[in-house]
Amino acid sequence: IxxxxxxxxxxxxxxxxxxxxxxxxxxxxxxxxxxxxxxxxxxxxxxxxxxxxxxxxxxxxxxxxxxxxxxxxxxxxxxxxxxxxxxxxxxxxxxxxxxSDIIAANRHLSKTARTVVQQALVELADPDLATAARQLLRADSFIAPTKKHxxxxxxxxxxxxxxxxx
Incomplete structure (x- = not known):
């Protein structure tokens, strides 16, 4: 350099x-x-x-x-x-x-709603959600963020x- x-x-x-x-x-x-x-x-x-x-x-x-x-x-x-x-x-x-790119939530969204969305993305148990994630975000998987990231x-x-x- x-x-x-x-x-x-x-x-x-x-x-x-x-x-x-x-x-x-x-x-x-x-x-x-x-x-x-x-x-x-x-x-x-x-x-x-x-x-x-x-x-x-x-x-x-x-x-x-x-x-x-x-x-x-x-x-x-x-x-x-x-x-x-x-x-x-x-x-x-x-x-x-x-x-990688993040999916962020409005701070006014309830903790319960954030947890439900996060769990759905991390687990990708719904085949339609998994397909949409791959097509829209070019993502094979999601992980819950930590400070270590x-x-x-x-x-x-x-x-x-x-x-x-x-």
Missing amino acids: ADLQGVGAAWVDRQSAAGYLVMRAWLRCKQVDLNAAFAHEKFLGTHDAVAAAVLDGEVDVGATFAHFDPDADPTAARPAAAGWGDAAVHIIGSAGPIP LDAIQEILDNLEESPGR
């Missing part, structure tokens, strides 16, 4: 955790001057578009997702799934793990920009 000086970057969008926010915060944790690092930046809307821009040479670097097998040898560093598919890329940094990323979260981007 020390070579990040005046490069072109592709991002998913300003609200994307893996495709923008967390990677920029991680770079800040590593003392990278974001203004000096990026000569130009593009927001391309999807992880596929970011990967294509890097692979086509349109930009020098891009931020996308990568799912690493937690049981694999960390020195192997080949993700189980990634925004670039099977293409040969050079990974210059990995931030995370980033907790955020512990691994807390330092990065502390370095989120107040007003990201230029």
